Amino acid sequence: MYRIALKMLMGDTGKYVGIIMGLTFASLIMTQQPAIFIGLMARTYSFISDVGQPDIWVMDDKVQFIDDIKPLQDTELYSVRGIAGVDWAVPLYKGLLKARLADGTFQTCNLVGLDDTTLIGGPPYMLNGQLKDLRRSDSIIVDVDGATTKLAKPALHGGASTPLQLDDVLELNDHRAIVVGIARTTRTFQSQPVIYTTYSRAKSFAPRERKSLSFVLVKARPGQNLHELTQRIHAGTGLAAYTSEEFQTLTYQYFIKNTGIPINFGMSVLLGFIVGAAIAGQTFYNFTLENIRQFGVLKAMGTSNLTLLRMILLQALMVGTIGYGMGVGLTALFGYSMRNSVLAFKFPWQLLVFSGAGVSLICMFAALISIIKVLRLEPAIVFKG
Amino acid sequence: MPEVAVSCQQLLKVFDAGDQQVIALDHVDLEILQGELLMLVGPSGCGKTTLISVIAGILDQDAGVCELFGQNLAAMRSKDKLRFRAQHIGFVFQAFNLLPALTLTENVSVPLIINGVKRSIAERKAQEILAAVGLGKRMGNLPAQLSGGQQQRVAIARALVHSPKLIVCDEPTSALDHETGQTVMHLLKDVAMQQDRALVIVTHDARIFGFADRIAEMDDGRVINVRAATPNV
Numbered sequence: 001m002y003r004i005a006l007k008m009l010m011g012d013t014g015k016y017v018g019i020i021m022g023l024t025f026a027s028l029i030m031t032q033q034p035a036i037f038i039g040l041m042a043r044t045y046s047f048i049s050d051v052g053q054p055d056i057w058v059m060d061d062k063v064q065f066i067d068d069i070k071p072l073q074d075t076e077l078y079s080v081r082g083i084a085g086v087d088w089a090v091p092l093y094k095g096l097l098k099a100r101l102a103d104g105t106f107q108t109c110n111l112v113g114l115d116d117t118t119l120i121g122g123p124p125y126m127l128n129g130q131l132k133d134l135r136r137s138d139s140i141i142v143d144v145d146g147a148t149t150k151l152a153k154p155a156l157h158g159g160a161s162t163p164l165q166l167d168d169v170l171e172l173n174d175h176r177a178i179v180v181g182i183a184r185t186t187r188t189f190q191s192q193p194v195i196y197t198t199y200s201r202a203k204s205f206a207p208r209e210r211k212s213l214s215f216v217l218v219k220a221r222p223g224q225n226l227h228e229l230t231q232r233i234h235a236g237t238g239l240a241a242y243t244s245e246e247f248q249t250l251t252y253q254y255f256i257k258n259t260g261i262p263i264n265f266g267m268s269v270l271l272g273f274i275v276g277a278a279i280a281g282q283t284f285y286n287f288t289l290e291n292i293r294q295f296g297v298l299k300a301m302g303t304s305n306l307t308l309l310r311m312i313l314l315q316a317l318m319v320g321t322i323g324y325g326m327g328v329g330l331t332a333l334f335g336y337s338m339r340n341s342v343l344a345f346k347f348p349w350q351l352l353v354f355s356g357a358g359v360s361l362i363c364m365f366a367a368l369i370s371i372i373k374v375l376r377l378e379p380a381i382v383f384k385g
Numbered sequence: 386m387p388e389v390a391v392s393c394q395q396l397l398k399v400f401d402a403g404d405q406q407v408i409a410l411d412h413v414d415l416e417i418l419q420g421e422l423l424m425l426v427g428p429s430g431c432g433k434t435t436l437i438s439v440i441a442g443i444l445d446q447d448a449g450v451c452e453l454f455g456q457n458l459a460a461m462r463s464k465d466k467l468r469f470r471a472q473h474i475g476f477v478f479q480a481f482n483l484l485p486a487l488t489l490t491e492n493v494s495v496p497l498i499i500n501g502v503k504r505s506i507a508e509r510k511a512q513e514i515l516a517a518v519g520l521g522k523r524m525g526n527l528p529a530q531l532s533g534g535q536q537q538r539v540a541i542a543r544a545l546v547h548s549p550k551l552i553v554c555d556e557p558t559s560a561l562d563h564e565t566g567q568t569v570m571h572l573l574k575d576v577a578m579q580q581d582r583a584l585v586i587v588t589h590d591a592r593i594f595g596f597a598d599r600i601a602e603m604d605d606g607r608v609i610n611v612r613a614a615t616p617n618v
Contacts, residue, residue, distance in 0.1 A: 004484065007484075008484065010486065301471060302470040302499050302500070303471075378443075378444070380443050382476070382478055383438060383479075383555045
């Protein structure tokens with residue numbers, strides 16, 4: 001009987017494709033829009049996740065997210081180093097700076113100052129040059145996206161601009177800076193170019209301020225409980241201390257609470273779900289209605305309601321699986337084709353589960369209304385001409 | 386003396402039609418014998434279709450008794466009734482009601498599959514019966530690729546494939562031209578009729594009355610006359 005159910009489903013190619021397209025659309029919307037949303041949210045804390053070595057980030061206790069810099073005095077570094085359980089602690093500068101391009105225009109950049117000795121907190125992947133080249137005078141490392149787009153050398157007589165290369169010179173706040181490396185970093189939320197240099201040079205590039213230490217990066221001694229260590233650092237210094245994961249959470253929660261991004265994407269996803277459910281549900285129900293006589297024939301010939309119910313569930317499962325697979329596949333294809341663009345896109349397994357549940361819900365709903373119709377069906381319908 | 390296949394006693398069926406009630410079967414008494422082809426005739430709305438629906442066990446009467454081969458269907462549990470219908474009743478419909486997505490072989494094998502027969506065996510048996518109704522070369526076709534007469538032959542094959550004791554036909558020739566209708570009736574008479582089997586045919590088509598053993602005339606929900614048919618010339 002299940003084979004008959006599948007043949008009934010696929011017998012009318014137009015309607016079969018229509019149901020699958022509806023579910024594909026719903027599945028696509030339910031995965032593509034959240035994937036962009038998650039990608040966008042991941043960018044808010046991409047700088048934290050890019051800095052892999054430290055276990056704990058220490059900062060002013062009023063800091064709300066990664067770009068909410070409230071500088072500390074340099075002496076705070078030594079206070080942190082004095083806390084029991086701290087293996088090492090290094091300074092990190094993070095701030096905004098304007099770079100002057102060759103054509104006289106300015107570009108705002110993220111300036112990151114790394115500990116002069118260890119260079120901890122550097123870019124995760126070097127494309128050209130080496131991290132240790134930052135020890136050369138006036139040296140900087142630029143992220144590849146910034147080097148090829150916003151910081152690229154403008155063409156003097158029109159045409160395409162030239163990407164920054166090693167040994168090119170930039171002007172940072174009236175200071176000469178030489179590019180000694182090109183790095184790949186995860187795009188940030190603001191998509192501004194990221195410039196790495198040493199902590200002391202960053203202080204000289206940046207406008208003079210009384211305090212300049214943005215964060216203290218801490219590595220815990222082996223076997224330390226990170227949560228207890230953050231509490232000890234807070235108790236001992238009065239500063240906020242978060243594990244990397246906690247700081248990431250703090251950052252994206254700030255964006256979720258204080259921006260309209262989740263609502264906008266939530267609306268898109270909800271709309272997609274409703275439209276997808278309506279299309280797929282309506283088409284599937286129509287399919288059942290148009291086949292009601294066939295179900296009536298089967299019922300008259302002795303097919304039980306339970307078998308008919310299983311047949312409809314199988315049909316729903318079939319179109320649901322194909323529609324879900326196609327929708328997810330299209331989303332993955334979309335993400336793959338956009339991998340080198342500015343578009344934020346992240347597709348975690350949880351999203352597969354979410355969209356799978358959504359499509360299942362649509363199919364169950366469509367199947368349910370069809371099943372009710374078939375269960376109530378009087379087999380005597382078959383004798384009506 | 387042939388045994389009784391169907392025995393209807395004082396069958397009553399009333400339908401609600403808005404504020405009014407319509408008496409579709411008004412204390413109907415009827416017997417159909419094994420090996421007999423009985424035609425139910427009468428004007429539209431006289432209760433013919435309601436009567437075969439009750440006889441076939443797909444509609445419950447409000448009162449009275451209908452026994453098929455000694456079994457009272459109304460007294461059966463729905464599961465048993467379903468099984469009885471699947472095993473012992475074959476249907477031929479006015480609109481053929483073949484499943485359009487299935488090939489002829491698959492269509493004809495449906496009653497056997499409902500009865501739990503393995504698909505390969507069911508399809509082999511379906512092919513045998515299709516050959517018997519003259520469609521041996523079209524087994525892989527879809528119903529839409531056949532003429533009306535051919536589709537009705539498939540429907541007859543489907544009604545016979547599981548060797549039911551009772552075959553219920555609803556206007557089997559009304560959608561067909563005269564010649565095709567005659568062919569279909571010959572088929573029903575020659576292939577379907579057996580000593581232990583009964584055929585009930587609801588029809589308006591006076592041209593096929595001659596194929597019947599007896600004709601039961603209905604009007605206003607009652608069987609008003611049962612007579613022997615004049616043999617077809």
